[in-house]
Amino acid sequence: MKFKLATSAVAVAVAFAALACLMGTASAQIKVGIITGASGPGASLGIPYKNTFAATPNTLGGEPVTYIVVDDATDPANAARLARKLITEDKVDLIIGSGNVPTASSISFVASETKTPQIALSPLSGEPAKNPWVFSMSLPTSLQMGAVADHIKAKGAKTVGYIGFSDSWGDQVYTALTAHAPAAGFSVTTNERYARLDTSVTSQALKVVSSRPDVVVLGGSGTPGALPHTTLVERGYKGQIYHSAAVVNPEFLKIGGKALEGALVSAGPVVVAEQLPDSNPVKKQGLEFTKAYEAKYGPGTRNSFSAYSWDAYLLADRAVAVAKTKAKPGTPEFRQALRDALEATKDLAGAQGVYTMSPTDHAGADKRAVVLLRVENGGWKLAN
Template structure:
């Protein structure tokens, strides 16, 4: 005998009126520790975003990893096991983002890193990076140095994964451009002196120095170089583009050349630049929340992570319900199909072999002029 269920009209209406299941996004950044000058802006963006993601209600669970890779991994596991998040966004430093990536891979949870990760997608297909790839940043600096006839460049960087990554990219581009890297000096993020490293770099007689640093600790070797009388060019990556670096570095960092995403000079970009529109939209939304002049590069990467996730969630929800392994798989697949998405910091196209997706349209060369970021012309 077949059992036939009947549904009354009031019950049907009640079911239809139930709120949609929210997409859960775990956000891990460094609100404390040496990476806080980056992590706080990354975090702040989520309070300025719409209340939906891909047309679904969204819940952001925001945690502080204190710039500690072990803590970042622990928090990622907590988000997956206790909160059953559909997506992890973070973290804002290479060592912490890398630690999260192992958890993402193991638990099959999509991750959008806010710092550049160089892992091979074939080995870890669950991890994407929205930040400007290190090789593009350093390539722009190397091109500028070589075009001016430079032959010898010194290097000082953090004694961690970010320092290694920046140095590796510099060596790669030095070989391509035909100049020599004279030093490979390192220091810890919490060090208060780099005098010995700076003296070794100056002693190698380079025409320029590149610093593989980030945030406010990045001002330390720069000011030390200037104080010791170094007169050559000093190059930086996008990892120092925040107001605290300018405040701490002061006059010592004037004239520094920085390869960065374009949002910080959105108004200075030509109308033909594909990222100008989103750059200005991000600036309007962020400054409406945090005040005039609060715009920064790191917050803009969170904005771009949102834009990428928004499109991917819209595609994934047509295949599965949030909160399920099927949804996470569909979301991962949709992220990989991102194509020509213009954000505030670049144009993103992902593929099975490229989970960063940025190209040369995502990098500009800045010069610090009168305590401000200016497009180098």
Template sequence: MKKLIAACAAAIALAAPALAQVKVGVIIGTTGPAAGLGIPYKNTFAILPKTLGGQPVDYIIRDDASDPTNAVKFARDLVVGDKVDLLIGAGTVSSSLAIADVAAQLKTPQIAMAPVGAEISKNPWMFASVQPAPLMMAAVAADMKAHGIKTAGFIGFSDSWGDTVLNGLKAHADANGVKIVTDQRYGRLDTSVVGQVLKVLASNPDAVVLGGSGTPGVLPLMTLRERGYRGRIYQNHGMVNREFMRVGSKAWDGVVAPAGPVVVAEQLADGAPTKKTAMEFAKLYDQVYGPGTRNSTSAYSYDTYLIADRAVAEAMKKAKPGTPEFRQAVRDALESSKEVVGTHGVYNMTATDHAGVDQRAVVLLRAENGDWKLVK
């Protein structure tokens, strides 16, 4: 009898599909200037399911200290040394673009958690879970037109993120009758932007658009308020985080910003396509980190997981983790992602669109008393 039981157990074990671990390298800046973004990114990975595409998953997380040079080193180490099947990151545009070169060279799929812009179409191995800046800034330009705004000033980072926000605005400004009258920049580590703000005020714009992110993105807002600016102020989707609002306090009141719908999930109409997923994520995140703590950034990690989960499940039908064939299969599956309903939007990737979101991924918000209100 014992031999019969043992034989049956062996037969069942042989018949059951073997589970193979999927390795994912995650590169985010949990220290440095972008830590305000990186920490929420990391928080979400701690509460994700322990499987990806039905297989056990190992998330190997590295802190690039908000430095693209570190991001490149970690990306190479993760692919060559740890033999990851997928790279996720980074949380900033500059580090994401730096990683992309490694992903392309080593033929490893990458999902950037930053709006990497036009560069995404040049690299078949890079995808993104964050809305492209032109899509988000279209909502800003439309709001300007609705409020009779004819001129706008810009203050943003003197790096790729500042360029990304400004170029997104430029793509829609003319069509909405808006002229950009000044372009002022500052560094992520700068402690003052008085000079830039004075130049903006001298141009007397009807509105000012800010192109920063993380805690340093609050600096020009506070300086504009201190110098008495009374026009409309727009932030970008890299600033929609209650932690950043606490830094600026009352300076935020009246600020308008584009965002993914997850930020105001409770305020969405019941028929909104992302509401169910957004509410599920909000419940999951808030149970662990406290009521109202979820934000755009943490939700991007969740959407990245949803996209990767679908792609890995498809790739498992063609190859085994840990092989070049599997990495290729994941890449191909990402590119054919269809109707993946996330918290920020509904993802439909194609060979020419590796972000895959549309107007369903955008809402316009207004800051009031330390919280965000949906602009209807």
């Protein structure tokens, strides 16, 4: 009888232990570090990137999530320091950020070293074979400039002037533009650069105007991206001016004002979601994002950068749902499982594109993620 009671007690104890284990798994807390440049020259991008995470559901993969939000001040060294702190001290399972190429790139080295998944909110050109821990939500620069090149070709333009940032983002846009040039039948005649904090680009604009290009492509971002455009207009340039997706926010339109009228921008489709046909696979999420974001921040506040954060949330949500079945959050095994699940993403429809990752592609977007926008009456209109 004593043996039976003891056996029963052991069985009950084992059952309670198993139940406690299951309950612990079910209530596992996911920790995510959010790094954006909410101050500094990239603030017009970083603040919208950050704001989205107050408008998303408070779970990832069905588990409660804690977002630890920090500001890198648009400083690559600071971004790397914050990433290391989030990983080593706060024990985050995932890093999302940062909001421009130099800061996101600096984080990527920490992510690789510590084997922590990173979802960058700006287009990184790194190869997955060299850094398998980093994924990028933002529209790949090659797709952005592909849409621009197609439009330049259709116009019959043969010469293109270029002014861009004197950093890795300016390099990315220039490299992508020149890569498309031979097939589109044009040559890039200038390669002028300026710093994000510069207050004048008169010299660069005069050099471009003097070369008499048929069209001009600009490689800036946020509010500093308006400076060369307004300067070119002031100096009498009448040709078509193109921008990348990195300028699609309300502050850019405010800063540039009437000088921006007629500008063409290759970008994700979220800011014109209502103008998309119902058959477009991103329209549903684009409208859902708009509803959630504007419920939090007011009518007319949606923007491309916030939408990329929304898509990062969707990507992480699906991946966590898979990873939690294989390992416990807060462990190296979970981070590995999360990385693997991110890489296995297939046909994820977001607000800015449809994403399919693979061991050779950690951006995952295709041509469904890019449209041409025209600045018209101080707003964005679908141009194609």
